[in-house]
Amino acid sequence: MKSFLSPKSVAIIGASADETKLGGMLLKNMIDAGFKGGLYPVNPKGGVIQGLKAYASVTDIGEPVDLAVIAVKNTLVVNEIENLGKAGVKCASILTAGFREESPEGAELEKRLLEAAKRCGVRIIGPNCFGNMNIRDGVNVTFTHIVPPAGNIAILSQSGALGSSILDWSKSTKLGNSKFVTFGNKSDVDEGDLIPFLSEDPDTKVIGMYCEGISNGAKLVEAVENMPVKKPMVVFKSGKTEAGSAAASSHTGSLAGSDAVNSVVFDKLNIHRAMDADELFDALAVFSTCSPMKKDGIAIITNAGGLGVMSADAAFAAPYIEAAKLAPETIDEIKRALPNVAGLTNPIDIRGDAKAEHFRSAIKAVIKDASVGGLVIMGSPLDTADLEAIACIIVEMRDEIPIPTTCCFAGGDKCDRANDILREGRIPCYPTPDRAVRALSILRKYTVKKDAPRDPMKAPEASGGGRAESKKIIDAAIAEGRKALSEAEGKRIFAAYGVSVPGEATVRSADEAVRECDRIGYPVVMKILSPDIAHKTDVGGVVVGVKGPDAAREAYEKIMASCKAAKPSARLDGVSIQQMVFGQEVILSMIRDKQFGPVVSFGLGGIYVEIMGEISQAHVPMTEQQLDAMITSTKAYKLLAGARGLPPADIGAVKEMIRRIVCAAVENPEICELEINPVIVGKSGEGCWAVDALCTLSQ
Numbered sequence: 301m302k303s304f305l306s307p308k309s310v311a312i313i314g315a316s317a318d319e320t321k322l323g324g325m326l327l328k329n330m331i332d333a334g335f336k337g338g339l340y341p342v343n344p345k346g347g348v349i350q351g352l353k354a355y356a357s358v359t360d361i362g363e364p365v366d367l368a369v370i371a372v373k374n375t376l377v378v379n380e381i382e383n384l385g386k387a388g389v390k391c392a393s394i395l396t397a398g399f400r401e402e403s404p405e406g407a408e409l410e411k412r413l414l415e416a417a418k419r420c421g422v423r424i425i426g427p428n429c430f431g432n433m434n435i436r437d438g439v440n441v442t443f444t445h446i447v448p449p450a451g452n453i454a455i456l457s458q459s460g461a462l463g464s465s466i467l468d469w470s471k472s473t474k475l476g477n478s479k480f481v482t483f484g485n486k487s488d489v490d491e492g493d494l495i496p497f498l499s500e501d502p503d504t505k506v507i508g509m510y511c512e513g514i515s516n517g518a519k520l521v522e523a524v525e526n527m528p529v530k531k532p533m534v535v536f537k538s539g540k541t542e543a544g545s546a547a548a549s550s551h552t553g554s555l556a557g558s559d560a561v562n563s564v565v566f567d568k569l570n571i572h573r574a575m576d577a578d579e580l581f582d583a584l585a586v587f588s589t590c591s592p593m594k595k596d597g598i599a600i601i602t603n604a605g606g607l608g609v610m611s612a613d614a615a616f617a618a619p620y621i622e623a624a625k626l627a628p629e630t631i632d633e634i635k636r637a638l639p640n641v642a643g644l645t646n647p648i649d650i651r652g653d654a655k656a657e658h659f660r661s662a663i664k665a666v667i668k669d670a671s672v673g674g675l676v677i678m679g680s681p682l683d684t685a686d687l688e689a690i691a692c693i694i695v696e697m698r699d700e701i702p703i704p705t706t707c708c709f710a711g712g713d714k715c716d717r718a719n720d721i722l723r724e725g726r727i728p729c730y731p732t733p734d735r736a737v738r739a740l741s742i743l744r745k746y747t748v749k750k751d752a753p754r755d756p757m758k759a760p761e762a763s764g765g766g767r768a769e770s771k772k773i774i775d776a777a778i779a780e781g782r783k784a785l786s787e788a789e790g791k792r793i794f795a796a797y798g799v800s801v802p803g804e805a806t807v808r809s810a811d812e813a814v815r816e817c818d819r820i821g822y823p824v825v826m827k828i829l830s831p832d833i834a835h836k837t838d839v840g841g842v843v844v845g846v847k848g849p850d851a852a853r854e855a856y857e858k859i860m861a862s863c864k865a866a867k868p869s870a871r872l873d874g875v876s877i878q879q880m881v882f883g884q885e886v887i888l889s890m891i892r893d894k895q896f897g898p899v900v901s902f903g904l905g906g907i908y909v910e911i912m913g914e915i916s917q918a919h920v921p922m923t924e925q926q927l928d929a930m931i932t933s934t935k936a937y938k939l940l941a942g943a944r945g946l947p948p949a950d951i952g953a954v955k956e957m958i959r960r961i962v963c964a965a966v967e968n969p970e971i972c973e974l975e976i977n978p979v980i981v982g983k984s985g986e987g988c989w990a991v992d993a994l995c996t997l998s999q
Contacts, residue, residue, distance in 0.1 A: 301497040303391040304425060304489070305479050306437050307366035308337040311358050311389070313380050314371035314396075315341030317349050322371040322395060324350070325443045326431070333447065335438040338363055358387045365389045369431065369441045374398035374409060377427065378416050385420025392417070393441060394426035399485055401428050414487050423493075429484030430460025433467075435477060436503060442482070451476020452505035453588050454498045456491050458483050462510045462577075469581055474723045475588050478503040492519030499527040506587035508580065509535040517565065517895030521919075524569040532587045532746050533571040536580040537562050561893045564917045568926065570749040572742055578735070585728040586739040590704035593744040595673025597624025598737070599666035600647035603654045604680035607710060607733050608647030611676055614734040618741035620748060623647070624671040637661035652682045656689035660697065667701055674704045674740040678733055679718070681711040687718035695725030704743055708736040755924040760959045762797045767967040769796035774970050774997065777831075783997050784831045787876055790974070790993025797960040800953075800989050802980075803879035813856040814849045816877050822847045823880045825991070826855045828863045832870035834994060839866035845880065852877075881989045884949050885978035886936045887915070888958060888990075890965045892972045892998070898965040900958060904936045905978035920962055927955060940981060949981040953988040972998040 310330060314323035327341055327350050340361050341354040348354060355361050358368060358380070368389050370380055374396050384392055400407035410427065417424050425432065431442030435450040442460075448470035455470075455477055457463035463482045470477050479498060483490060491509060498504050514520055514537075524533065539559070566573045574580035598621050602608040615623045623646045631644050638658050643649030648666070650658050659677065666672055677694060679687050687709050694707065707722055707729040709715040722729040730736040770793045777785055785793070791801050805816035806829060817824050828841030836842045840862025843855040856875055863872055885905035892898050896919060903915035918930040931937050931954065940949040957979065965971060975994040982988060 301489075301494055303366040304393065304423075304432060305434055305439075305481070305494075305497065305501075307391075307439065309340070309363065309365050309367070310335065310337065310439070310441065311340040311342050311355075311361060311365045311368045312371070312441075313342040313358060313368055315343050315349050315354060319350075322443055326369055326371055326395070326441055327352070329440040329442065329445070330438075332445075333435075333438040333440040335440075338365070340365065358383050358389060361387065366391065367441070368392045370394045370396055370426075372396060374406070374427075378409070378413050381413060381416045381420055381422055381424075384422050385416075390421060391423050392425070393429065393431060394424060394484075395429055395431055395443070396426075397428040397484075399427045399487075401485055410485065410487055417488060424488040425481065426484040427487065430457075430463050430482035432482065433477065433480035442480075446471060449474060449476035450503075451478060451588065452503060453477050453584050454479040454481075454501065454504040454507045455509075456481050456483070456494060456498075456507065457510040458486065458512050459510055460484070465577070466508070466510070466580075473581075473585065475585060475726075478505075486515045490515050490519070492516055492523040495520075495523040495533075496526070496528060499529045499531055505531065506584060507531060507533045508584045509533065510538070510580070511535065512538050514562070514895050517893070518897065521565065521569065521896065524571065530750060533569075534574055534580060534583040534587065535566060535571050536574045536577065537566075558893060558895075560917065561891075561896055561899050561919075564899055565896050565919050568919045568922075570746060572746065579738075582730060582735050582739050583742045585730075586704070586706060586743050587746070589726045589728045590706075590743055592747045592750075593621075593674050593704045593740060594747060595624075595671070595703075596621050596744055597671040598622070598674040598676055598740055599624055599626065599669065599672045600676045600678065601659065601662045601666065602647055602649055602678035602680075603652050603659075603682065603685055604678065605642065605649050607678040607680055607708070608643065608649050611678060611708075611733040611737050612647050614737035618737055620741045620744040621674065621737070624669065624673075626666065627669050627671065630665050630669040633665040634662055637665065647678075652680065653684040656686055656693050659690050660693050663694075663697060663701065667703060672703060674744070675701065675706075676733075676736050676740065677705065677707045678736070679707070679709040679715075681709070681714035687715060688721060691718040691721035691725075691727075694727055695721060698725060698727065704740060706730060706736040706739050708733050753923075753925060757922050757924055757927055757959060757962065760798060760956060760963065762960070762963060762967075764796040764798055766796055766963070769793075770964065770968050774968065777997060778970070782831055784834070785993075785995040785997070786829050786831050786873055787827065787993045788829055788873075790995040791990065793964060793968070793971075793995065794960075794976075794990050794993060797964045799957055799960050799964075800987055801878075802881050802989050802991060805877045806874050807856070807877060808874040810853045810856045813875060813877065814852045817846065817852040818849065820877060820879050824852070825878045825880055826852070826859060827876045827878070827992075828859050829873040829876050830863065830867075830870050831873070833863065833867055839863050878991065881980045881982065881991070883980045883982040883986070883988070884936075884939055884946075886940070886954065886981060887975070887977040888954075888961060888979050889975035889977070890920075890961060890971070890973070892965070892969075898962070900930070900962060900965070902930050902936065902954075902958065903934050904939075920965060922962070927958060930958075931955065948984045950984050950986055950988055951981075953986075954979070954981055957988055957990070970997050972996055 316324035399410035
């Protein structure tokens with residue numbers, strides 16, 4: 301990847317003397333960037349282009365070329381890749397468009413391009429990309445003149461237009477960039493290829509990503525988890541409204557669509573997901589300029605009470621920070637230095653007529669407080685306030701302040717020069733108090749999660765046959781052309797992994813129903829068995845609380861009649877009889893995301909999963925800490941733990957069931973969706989039971 305980002309020699313294929321054409325722009329941008337290495341224009345006419353000797357083909361250069369940048373007609377690109385193979389060039393950035401993004405014919409052309417690249421040993425960024433940039437090394441093979449200063453933010457973007465916006469932001473905020481790469485169609489090289497390189501890049505402190513789709517989820521996960529040097533990452537993933545779960549058959553499958561899975565995976569990897577462009581920029585700014593935040597308490601200093609109230613509200617709402625409770629000696633020091641201070645509790649309001657030196661005194665006091673891990677400084681453009689002088693003092697004190705600091709001079713014209721001073725001094729400044737506070741919460745979250753323990757999830761023994769037994773059931777269903785298993789088949793898979801189920805039987809007549817109910821013991825639940833009916837209660841396929849022989853006969857006949865009427869074409873395999881167990885209801889499920897693999901969900905069970913719409917998720921493989929967090933973050937946990945006088949439930953048994961479901965998901969890739977709704981959780985020490993089973997197979 302070094303040849304893409306730090307090439308020593310570059311060939312521009314399609315170079316032109318006309319700077320309004322793409323090939324001309326690329327060559328001009330490289331010259332203007334001050335590239336010191338070998339720069340070779342390639343054009344069939346040869347000659348001299350923009351003062352440099354041009355070559356009819358890359359094979360004529362006769363010198364090693366690290367990177368080829370291709371800007372020729374789409375139908376010529378495959379031939380140029382073959383020329384790169386002959387010339388021994390291993391890396392190509394293809395800016396040419398007209399591939400799969402444009403038409404079916406373009407998609408076929410891109411397929412041929414990738415085949416040629418693999419055959420010739422050439423790695424590709426693109427096609428249809430915006431190019432890449434390395435300011436320190438004088439590399440600008442993009443078609444933009446927006447060049448920010450050298451900085452420590454690396455940007456990976458699928459979109460050239462959004463990438464251009466980020467470059468402009470980096471320039472205007474003076475934060476700058478270390479590396480900048482756009483992927484276009486991502487036919488070959490993607491984020492997972494470049495993250496390991498950037499993690500070791502001494503010029504990069506934070507990695508920002510804009511993506512519309514993750515092309516290889518497993519590679520991304522592996523790249524981030526195995527970073528040689530751990531660095532913060534921020535991603536703005538668009539496409540949040542895609543209907544990736546439209547065909548999901550389970551309740552949690554529809555709630556936990558593909559975009560929700562992205563959030564789960566990013567959280568697992570400690571990647572901050574920005575939900576809009578402002579949050580992307582805010583997070584990149586705080587990571588670029590601030591050290592890790594080692595305590596969750598923040599101090600707030602302001603010359604305006606309203607700004608202080610707004611920032612205190614933001615701190616209360618922020619998940620990883622809080623307004624620090626200042627020590628008495630801190631308050632005493634502020635009193636001595638600022639006799640007319642309006643507010644001594646946190647936020648510290650030093651009044652609208654505060655002089656710049658008053659800010660210095662307040663800063664000196666709070667940064668010594670043991671409860672303070674971060675600082676927010678607010679300024680209002682009052683006629684009595686010299687914001688520029690205040691900004692100068694903050695910048696002057698930068699090296700004295702040992703904790704992360706953000707600023708907010710809230711306003712317009714009168715604040716602009718003060719904000720410029722802060723930016724020039726690499727102090728992150730934000731237009732509103734809530735964004736200045738949120739930035740510190742983002743920083744604190746990364747620090748907390750980075751240092752958190754990560755114990756692999758305990759692997760339980762599959763005492764019932766595990767994969768071997770499950771495969772028999774799955775193979776039989778596939779042989780019959782079925783995409784769904786019956787409830788009984790699903791429970792047999794559970795049993796193969798040691799998941800507890802209530803006593804049960806399958807019957808195909810009313811007389812048999814009476815005999816089996818007598819054997820199991822009353823009360824029982826009776827449910828239709830059909831691979832064609834996913835939600836049994838919707839069609840009258842469930843009767844609960846059957847308490848005697850007559851009720852058993854009546855329930856059987858009612859279920860069969862209701863299901864035949866509601867689903868005439870459904871295959872009815874009989875009725876399942878289950879021992880009634882008592883406890884609290886939760887839901888447990890697994891969906892197999894097409895990019896990231898198994899994701900397990902947990903939440904309130906029964907009808908509440910749809911009414912409340914609350915589930916918690918974890919990506920597999922998970923740690924014991926992630927398993928705990930998935931359970932404890934839900935309202936279901938509050939009930940299980942003994943809310944409002946309820947007896948504590950067997951949470952340990954729930955965890956063990958999740959471990960076993962995870963094993964089943966990992967070992968049976970044919971299963972794309974699995975749901976138990978409800979899981980009945982008994983009192984502490986009683987265990988829990990899988991009362992239902994919905995299981996679908998990959999198509």
